[in-house]
Amino acid sequence: xxxxxxxxxxxxxxxxPEMMFNMTHVDLxxxxxxxxxxPIALAKKQxxxxxxxxxxxxxxxxxxxxxxxxxxxRKKAMTFIEVLQSEYYYLVEAIEHGSSDPQIIKDLKQExxxxxxxxxxx
Numbered sequence: 001x002x003x004x005x006x007x008x009x010x011x012x013x014x015x016x017p018e019m020m021f022n023m024t025h026v027d028l029x030x031x032x033x034x035x036x037x038x039p040i041a042l043a044k045k046q047x048x049x050x051x052x053x054x055x056x057x058x059x060x061x062x063x064x065x066x067x068x069x070x071x072x073x074r075k076k077a078m079t080f081i082e083v084l085q086s087e088y089y090y091l092v093e094a095i096e097h098g099s100s101d102p103q104i105i106k107d108l109k110q111e112x113x114x115x116x117x118x119x120x121x122x
Contacts, residue, residue, distance in 0.1 A: 048061075049061075049093055050093050050094055050098045051093070058094075060094075061091075061094060079118070080092075080118060082116075082118075083116050088115055091108055095108045095109060
């Protein structure tokens with residue numbers, strides 16, 4: 001599908017702003033339309049959770065609170081579900097959505113392994 005503002009450029013649906021709300025529930029659309037939900041604030045929050053600034057540059061995330069002794073005493077590798085429910089979920093988000101740079105992804109996977117024992121393979 002072509003976006004209206006770029007007639008010569010093909011955009012995938014997930015990159016096309018006209019398709020952004022296609023899967024959004026009507027109740028949320030009504031709240032957005034009436035100013036009850038701020039989509040800009042939500043977009044900024046999502047970028048932050050992915051470790052990105054408002055230009056899409058990787059800035060990283062910091063874990064909520066884990067001491068060095070807690071990390072060093074980890075005996076057993078965490079499961080994927082345990083990682084998602086932990087303070088390290090941001091690493092999974094950053095790996096999946098944070099960067100297209102292979103070195104950054106490799107570094108994030110290493111950090112995930114070091115902190116949780118979980119090895120993320122694709």
